[in-house]
Amino acid sequence: MNHFFERKFVVQGIFIVISLILLSRLFYIQVITNKYVLSAHNNVLRKLIIYPARGTILDRKEKALVQNEPVYDLMVIPNKVRPFDTLEFCNLIEMNREGFNKRFTKAKKYSPYKASLFEKQLSVQIYASFQEKLFEFPGFFVQNRTIRSYPDSIAAQFLGYVGEVNNRTITQSNGFYHQGDYIGISGVEKSYETLLRGHRGVQNIMVDALGRPKGNFANGKYDTIAVSGKRLISSLDKDLQKFGEKLMQNKSGSVVAIEPSSGEILAFVSSPTYDPNLMVGRKRGYNYTKFLSNPYKPMFIRPIQAEYPPGSVFKVINALVAQQLRSIDSNTVFNCSGGYYYGPNGSKKMGCTHKHGALNLRQAIAQSCNTYFGYTYNRMIDHAGMRPVNAYQHWWKEVSEFGIGSKLDIDLPNERKGRLPTGDLYTKRWGSDKWGSGFNISLSIGQGELGITPLQMANVMAIVANRGFFYKPHLIKAIGEKHVVKEEYTKKNNVSIDPRYFNIVIEGMDDVVNSPGGTAIYSKIPGIDMCGKTGTVENSQGKDHSVFFAFAPRINPKIAIVVVVENAGFGATWSAPIASLMVEKYLKNTISRPQSYIDRLLLANLLPPIRTKASTSEPKKSENMKSSSLIPPKSTVNIQKKQNETIKKADTQPVKPNE
Amino acid sequence: MNNNQPRPFFSVDWTMIAIFIALCLFGWLNIHASVYNPEKPGIFNLSTHYGKQFFFIITAFILGIAILLLDGQFLNAISPIVYGMTMFLLVLVPFIGKSVAGNQAWIAIGPFTLQPSEFAKFPTCLLLAQYLSMDQVKIQDLKTKVIAGIIIFIPIVLVMLQPDTGSALTFTSLIIVLFREGLSGYFLFLEGLLIVLFILTLLYGKLILTVILALLSALLAYVNRKNKKFAATLVVTSLISIGFVFSVDFAYNNILKAHQRDRINVILGKVNDPRGEEYNLNQSKIAIGSGGMWGKGYLQGTQTKYDFVPEQSTDFIFCTVGEEWGFAGCFVVIGLYLSLLLRIINIAERQRSSFRRIYGYGVASIIFFHFFINIGMTIGLVPVIGIPLPFMSYGGSSLWSFTILLFILIKLDSNRIGTT
Known part of the structure; x- marks a missing residue:
């Protein structure tokens, strides 16, 4: 009456084999390879660099020779960019199409996944109008940092100046400097660079699929705080x-x-x-x-x-x-x-x-x-x-x-x-x-x-x-x-x-x-x-x-x-x-x-x-x-x-x- | 012997019920995690998926109990009627249906939407079981094959029309039932062969494949030239194969929609497009893969919670399992499904009535198909076919239909001693 009873085993065998196939595939992607862990981090983690204030330089009576002023750098993560109105974008930041293409190519070349500097030091006016439209341009964001300001416009050669770090220095710094960072190039800014620069902080934040921030990663366990650069008191009067x-x-x-x-x-x-x-x-x-x-x-x-x-x-x-x-x-x-x-x-x-x-x-x-x-x-x-x-x-x-x-x-x-x-x-x-x-x-x-x-x-x-x-x-x-x-x-x-x-x-x-x-x-x-x-x-x-x-x-x-x-x-x-x-x-x-x-x-x-x-x-x-x-x-x-x-x-x- | 059934729960199979409850609750936990929003923490908030799912689970339990209270004979008797009604609903869907995510497979009833294609599964199993368990019906007969085929193909065609390819394909799993009832292993082989041919055709094109098939057949025929029966089978197989290759090619180019072609192409590795169709699959793999051995912990999954995975509470619910519970959690879930499937087979085999056995196999086939295809697609083993994970995926229609499917079996089994 119950013919083909033994076929039960064939069917059960199929179920078991398929389950094993699923499990072995899961074992591979979950346990053996860590490729997906890295991709997940890429998806969700954004390292936000907290730039330390560069040390100020005072005169011998502790009056400021150099101080810091806030500026806004426009950053881009090329692979997060979606099609957008480039004309409007260029108009907003007062840039021509050619300059846009050049910068975008450079950023892509540096890394499609990492943030790189797109345009530095937007003025407060440009920043204000751009900030309102920022949501239209996924992949772009604004990072504020400070620049040097000289209240009396004196002692130029003594103080020196800071500028963007070059590729050779980046390579030699063992990861301290990143593209777009500033470094003392001459004068006291250069000779006291290690004291003035301070230590930057990193904030690990998580973002969702649309790039919206969703809070700190691991409750800030891996975050570091920025340490301001040392204040220098110069001998100058x-x-x-x-x-x-x-x-x-x-x-x-x-x-x-x-x-x-x-x-x-x-x-x-x-x-x-x-x-x-x-x-x-x-x-x-x-x-x-x-x-x-x-x-x-x-x-x-x-x-x-x-x-x-x-x-x-x-x-x-x-x-x-x-x-x-x-x-x-x-x-x-x-x-x-x-x-x-x-x-x-x-x-x-x-x-x-x-x-x-x-x-x-x-x-x-x-x-x-x-x-x-x-x-x-x-x-x-x-x-x-x-x-x-x-x-x-x-x-x-x-x-x-x-x-x-x-x-x-x-x-x-x-x-x-x-x-x-x-x-x-x-x-x-x-x-x-x-x-x-x-x-x-x-x-x-x-x-x-x-x-x-x-x-x-x-x-x-x-x-x-x-x-x-x-x-x-x-x-x-x-x-x-x-x-x-x-x-x-x-x-x-x-x-x-x-x-x-x-x-x-x-x-x-x-x-x-x-x-x-x-x-x-x-x-x-x-x-x-x-x-x-x-x-x-x-x-x-x-x-x-x-x-x-x-x-x-x-x-x-x-x-x-x-x-x-x-x-x-x-x-x-x-x-x-x-x-x-x-x-x-x-x-x-x-x-x-x-x-x-x-x-x-x-x-x-x-x-x-x-x-x-x-x-x-x-x-x-x-x-x-x-x-x-x-x-x-x-x-x-x-x-x-x-x-x-x-x-x-x-x-x-x-x-x-x-x- | 005991037709009165004074205590309907006394002889139910508690193992299956336990697995059923475990899957429902674990699914619910994961739905909660996948759409968890700290700003709307209420567990029973009916505006959230997990709030609704909680309601679905409660109603599913009620539904299950109601089924247990039904008369077993009655189920057998009404199966043609239920089948007919469901098919009628399916016919109606394209006209009165509501389109959700490109599939016009939903009928709105008050605040809820129902998916008739889900509810076509148990009547099909019932009717198939009823038909095959009739006296004089032997699967070896051509007539039986044709009628069984029709019972299976009517819902396939109707669901295809919606169009809901994924759900339609589910019914093909019923070949397992036919196999158990004596369908020649050749057909199982043929189905396997056709799947392989399907993939190869898409990869290498119909002409090359036809030539290879012809040469292979000729070679086999020559080697086994004295075996007449084999030769005949071979010729039939070759013809079917070649015909299939051409129809696959035709279907691929003319019937499938662009997005379906894309999905297939992604699985076959023919396109590399991480931002397009491959995106879903890739994100799904990332979510599961990043879970590691032990997972990130409950509510700690970032990929699913932050919407990197599409459909994370319905078709891709397994991503949350993989991400938050790791390989260990996946192992448990797969273990639960496998236990359930093996248990169903054992239960089916212990029935004296072939109706119940056949129905049991139908239940196993359908659950197995969903289980395999759903998990397989989240980890890139099979194309992305939008079908839910039984008992775990968010959705009332799917949960209720699987509950009905399973509880009918439990009900039939609890009566096993009584009826032949």
Whole structure:
């Protein structure tokens, strides 16, 4: 009756086999492969980057030099994009179709699944109108972050700027940086990048199929909070810096002021400069290119990158070294008959500005007598009781202790070390090591192969002010809320000059400013005993550079300063008055000199004409420049060339007198 | 012997009832999870799927109890009438039906919509059982085959017209019943062969396949040239096969709708289109696959809850099981279905009456087909055919129809001692 009973087993067998097939397939997709887990995360997880506020930078009185302002970046996840009205989209964000396609292709190339930057820094107005329509454009979203803002538009080269990180840095950062991130590219922004950037946070949120946020993933277990960047307190005095930039407008050069007792840099003026606010936002690229092509080179950080022969200010160093080497003492007298004669039978002459007659060291400094320092250098090199080439080595060592010819290791990138020629250079050039002081006599007055940055000159002044030691010059005096000071900035660096040798030199420098015969008497500050030294640096490319360095007050110095004005002529005419105003401003916070004294400096346009087709015309006014124009490229770029020419001149014919 | 049935529940098969309740409740939990919305937490909120499903489950229980109270003989007697009424409803559907998701398979009755195609299953099983259990009816006879075929094909054609291909295909599973009743294994083989041919035709085209079939047949015929019976079968098979290949090709290009072609193409790997038709399947696999061994936990599934999976409470309810309960949960669910199916077969086989046995096989076939196709499609083993997972998927029609289907069997079984 019950035929085919055994077929029951066939049917049950089919059921069992099918169940096993289902189970094994399930086992594969659920347990063996993790492909689907990853896809599920891709579906539902969105990593929201919480950008930390970049650390602010304050001046020494803790007033803001750099702060943050909110901006809105438009991001895109290409594979979430659905067809939409591109025309409306482009109109909303003020972009043309071509730009849209280019950006979209780039984003797709970066990753179809990950968010990438589509358009950076939408303005608040664009953001507001775009935000309303955002829902029409699936796959796009807006991420807000902050950009740098400079309330006083000062200290551009010191602060530097931030920009989008490049691909190489992304690769090298082991995942720290991502496409579209910002990184310090120059200045303090770069050298303190690791402190300023902070740590970004990640928020893992879940979204539904339509991309609507649905809350935190795993109750925020994998989220990290953003840690703001450290606040930096710079050594800069905002008012002094502002004043310095104003005085240096329409001039090319530097002002560096240091607090001798700490090495803190009080002013760091590089002129011509630019408004740092132009290096943020969507126009950054455009402005950057413009600055780069500007012949006056506003991006050039003159205080640490421009190398000049120091000119007569170098006599201060020679005066100290000569005493230390026992070549002269404070009572040594030389006779100036209008020049220093050397070479076979005194056939060569290094000229002096005047016939000073007999004068001692103090007078020689006060009056900047070339002859005196010619004799002094001759004694150090040729009459040291050893072969000149060895004596030169001793001299070189003493001079290099002043930080000449090597980097001071300031907390800014791209510092240049300058140049202090070694004896080997002259041996090579002479053909043997049997050369003497006559071969490089221009070193006696700070000309020749020397290359010294304004920062190094300022540091020399700090050493003199301190009578034999210095702290590493630096721009950031304290880090974070706790005012952490880097240890290297608390370390005293000594030079081997005996402190007593400074007295006579300082007397001379006092006379430079304060005695009737001094070269910088015009820059005397009522009520402040400033000691200084003028310099006029020969420049084969154009007018001489005007140099002055000083410290004040004489007792317990508070500021050491150097002013370099390129192509401006005598040190006493331009640099010394600027320095004296800066010193007075810093020490007294008022200016006792008449307005006309300041106006002369403010109104002067000392920028050389551009050596182009339009070289006859006035320097071009640049709309974005704070200073109306900038230095000609050759005067700084070709320093090396010029130095070589100078030494030839100094060796073969009477040197042009230096004040 | 005992026709009075004083205690209708005394001899029911509690195993099946337990599995039935387990599947219903587990399904309900998963419907709750798949559409869970923290803003509308009410479990009995009738505006949500889980609120409604709760109501459906309660009514299904009532329905089941009502069936148990019916007279077993009565069920046998009325089966032609019920079959006729249902077929009539199916005819009506295209005219009075309401279109849901492209299928005009629904009839609105008050606030609820009914899907007559669901309710065609149990009458078909009943009528088939009644017919095959008649004296002198032998499946080996051509006449029997034709009549049984007609009983099965009428609902297929009517449901196709709605059009609801998935539900229509369900009836083909009844070949298992015929097989059990003595239909030659050849037909089962033929059905299997035709499925393979169906896939191959779509993959490689009719011409290549025809040539291959012809060559293969010739080869087989030559090898077995002395076996006349085999040769005859071979010729018939070849002709059927070739005819089928051509009709598949014709149906594919002329009858199937674009979206159906797409679904088939996706399964066959002929198109790669993660944003289009493949999207559903892909999201379904992602949801299940991301569940891992132990699942993400109840209400913790992200893929289903956040609408990545389409139809996540109806046809794709298994995704929630896979995602939130993991392989372990899937194992349990598949285990429950397999136990149910094996139990039904055992129960069918213990009946003295062939009517009840045949009906039992019908129930097993239909549940099996839904179980296999539904789970298979969520994990990409079979094309996406929109049919519900028995007892678990959201939907009153489907739950009630499966409840009726199963409880009739339970009722018949509880009477097994009494009637022949």
